[in-house]
Amino acid sequence: MPSSPRKDSAHDHDAPTLPLRRPGVVTTGLVVLATLVGALLALTPTSAFAEYDPGHRLTDPPGMFTEATITAIGSGRTVSGFEAPASFDPLQGYPAAIPSGSTAHASGYAGTIQIKDPITGRAGLTYCIDINTETEVGVNYRLDDWNEANVPNLGYIEDILRHFYPTTGQPAAATTDADRGAAVQASIWFFSDKYILATTSPVRALTKAIVAQALADGPGAEPREPHLTVTPAEKPAPSTGELVGPFTVAADGPATLRTTGVEVFADAQGATQLHDGDEVQPGARLWARSASATTPQGFVLERVTTVLAGTVLLYDGSNPSLTKAQKIVLAQQTQLVARAGAVLHPFAAGALKVTKVIRGDAAGLQGPITIHVNCRTPEPDLDQHHRISLPAGAPAGDHSKLITGIPAGSTCALTEPSTGDDALVDLAHAPVFVPQSVTIEADETRQATVTDTYQRGRGALQLAKTVTGPGAGWQDAIGLDVACTDLGRTGHHHLTLAAGTAAGTHRLPTISGIPAGSRCTATETTSGANDRVALQTAVSITPPGVTIQDGVTSLITITDRYVRRGQAGTNAGTEAGTEAGRLAATGLSMPLAVLAALSVAMLLIGCAAVTRRRPRRRP
Secondary structure, three states: OOOOOOOOOOOOOOOOOOOOOOOOOOOOOOOOOOOOOOOOOOOOOOOOOOOOOOOOOOOOOOOOOOOEEEEEEEEEEEEEEEEOOOOOOHHHOOOOOOOOOOEEEEEEEEEEEEEEOOOOOOEEEEEEOOOOOOOOOOOEEEEEOHHHHOOOOHHHHHHHHHHOOOOOOOOOOOOOHHHHHHHHHHHHHHHHHOEEEOOOOOOHHHHHHHHHHHHHHOOOOOOOOOOEEEEOOEEEEEOOOOOEEEEEEEEOOOEEEEEEOEEEEOOOOOOOEEOOOOEEOOOOEEEEEEOOOOOOEEEEEEEEEEEOOOOEEEEOOOOOOOOOOOOEEEOOOEEEEEEEEEEEEEEOEEEEEEEEEEEOOOOOOOOOEEEEEEEEOOOHHHOEEEEEEEOOOOOOEEEEEEEEEEEOOOEEEEEEEEOOOOOOEEEOOOOEEEOOEEEOOOOOEEEEEEEEEEEEOEEEEEEEEEEEOOOOOOOOOEEEEEEEEEOOEEEEEEEEEOOOOOOEEEEOOOEEEEEOOOEEEEEEEEOOOOOOEEEOOOOEEEOOEEEOOOOOEEEEEEEEEEEEOOOOOOOOOOOOOOHHHHHHHOOOOHHHHHHHHHHHHHHHHHHHHHHHOOOOOOO
16 A cells, blocks of 8 residues: 555654654654544555545456455554664564664554455455555455465464454453554564554554564464365467366365356366356366357356465456555455366467378278377467377278367478388378368368378298108108188198108298288198108197288298108007008018018027037047
């Protein structure tokens, strides 16, 4: 509130002694008398406190989130005093004399200030905590926290508010509420602005006692501010009415919705609209869209809440003629309406229709497709990024997506980071963009096309034939069959390993041009066994089958182990592997074979006996 020199009332006795202008010379100035203007003292726009100016008050409407507006002064009186120098420490106690280096402060009103909720009319009382910043009737405020206020010693101020007028009737030594209000305000200024009353002030003793008690009590804790927030608090929105959000609500309890020029929804699709008066729960997520040309426009959540003494109120910036206003603090517990919400900032917008064209003999077999649309504007805050996705297997043809709410003047560039090229298909050529960059115009829909032509991916298969065992190299030709099934159709490929192929691993000719995704298996149609060799164990095929991949040569290994017939370990279940089996294969019966073997053995034994007989010695 403004300050201006005034004559003190003869009953105030609070005029300061002013120093002469000439440095170093101290003299006793004339005591200036101030005249009280009855009980109609109020706030004016040129200082922190002054007499009521009936010809000047702000009549601006409240802001969307205004929680209190100054309406008048309350109980108080005119005081005069000094601001101590920066080196002065209020925590050392109220000085008996005016500290050296203090600056005289103009006389003015000290006491409570009346506030009222501009919508519901709920009222309260506050004190000033910012002696050198103006305020007046009609200035709009919001509830805030101590950090934002950035005022020193708020803990001691909070203690004063809990123990003195208007929360209680203290100080009891005061004879009127006007003196109580003035003394409390002066003690608050002592902590917030190093303000010291003139030694002749009638409320100086009261103020000194209040300060002493606050210092003895120690600083109080910051009162809990009502919890109600909406995040984010503002957002650009297309004038064409697209939804923006989400806006997340945090609160102590349910709040009531009020809208200005917007529509609010409980879902991103805009299916569930909320209306003024609807209850919104904590944790809710909201979406909104511009629905008019109103400025400002947005939505507000309101919740009646108990606000504690010591809660600060800061200027909300909604008075066009003010850039700043005095900081105030709630003088006593009261009920006010907490408000929070979001402001929408409409901008002119247009649209872009993006058509994805899928072509080629392999269309429908491609993987997922992703198109990015990056729209940049001269205002970076309005830049947009859109993602268009098509699932794997999207059929041949045109697939369109309309993007609305793009700021007019945006330049939108299209890219395709995921083309759908996968293990089944190849792109015949790079994606074709027509055009690749588009400029958006207000209230118009621009067109862009992205075309991809897909052809079937191809892979290859190779068989590795391993020949091993003591009979390796004696086998006949080995026949192999490869069966590949693709889209329900099966094709065959026949391969041969020449008879007598030596032991080792031999790679057969590669089968190329197999459609990617085909499932291929290999079988051995002829094993190579004959009257000289047999398979010792069953054929080994690893892996049993493979899925052909685009640009990849898969491998199947087939292993045969051969033994000479008559050698132990031959697979007698499938081949004539024992010696008896071999003889049977040549037409000899088992008994004859046994007899033949015994005859040979006996002959050998007889020969050995003759060989070992010694010649007889003659006499």
